[in-house]
Amino acid sequence: MSVYLKNILKHKALNGWGLFALISLPMSAFIIAEILRTNLSTGEGLSHMIGYSVRWAVPFIYLVIAASSVRILFPGPFSTWWLKNRKYIGLCFAAGMAWQGLFIFIISTFTRDYYFNEIYLFRDELEGTIGYLFLVAMVVTSFHFGRKHINSEQWKLIQKSGVYFLWAYPFSVYWWNLFYYPTLDGAEVPRLLDYVFYWAGFAAFAVRIAAWGKQRHMKSSSAGAAISPVVKLLGGALILAGLVASATGKTWREPVSGLFTAPDFSEEMVNWLPFWPLEPFLPLLVIGLGTFVFTHYGAENEQVSANI
């Protein structure tokens, strides 16, 4: 990377609050411009604004969840800058979500009939509310006034679970758009946007798995451990299977959902346990398992994920 680019990345406008302003002000300007084009007195208009604003927010949670892993996989000035500014990128996500929250408040307060007839579903409400609770807790504990009330373990727990949950929400929305819904609000899905946001969310998590695998591999190979080719082949096959499954949800969704919800207790859990039975995440789970097997030298590897 050129010295010129390194200097650019040090610029005040591209760091900290400067970066936050650089992103969140144009984002808000676009949202306000969309408000001016939209009839906010109708449920349909408000619903449109909910979708529009959250689409601005989603890329930033993907950037947050990938930050530390990209730094591990590709150490350098750009990934260091990315990781250093993770908090402010997260705050850009929160700014977009604040707009979505405002439209959700308006739609559920002033167009109650539309809200309860067209939108409200207990399971979605539960997921959305948990998402917002995490978001508020993460923002508050990002600053000294909030952080001073908790210890570092609690801080880590809030930030990590919050980031996972808030990544999982949009990732699963776009997975369902790709592999389940034929139409959504009268329009055909998948839209190009569904593909882009699904694969971006997939990539954001896949780099976490890759970084974890890289750390396991480095730790073991520096200890001089060797790995059997059969184990490697099995790990590679699992990773490949996970990749294929991530692109072919339409073919396996129905039988897998049926299998996972066959027991009564599991079918019941669909109503109140967020994301259950986890269909969108199964391919990533298989890829994670494959990475575990692929880098499985011995028991000394077990603690590496704590750093990602």
Ligand code: HEM
């Ligand atoms: C109780 C809280 C929530 C409610 C009531 C709610 C409601 C809605 C509604 C009505 C839509 C459809 C908008 C449209 O017509 O296009 C939507 C879309 C969406 N919401 Fe939420 N939501 C909530 C929380 C969340 C949270 C926490 C996230 C996490 C990021 C999220 C992510 C999304 C995404 C990704 C879409 C799809 C946008 C698109 O069309 O591309 N929502 N939500």
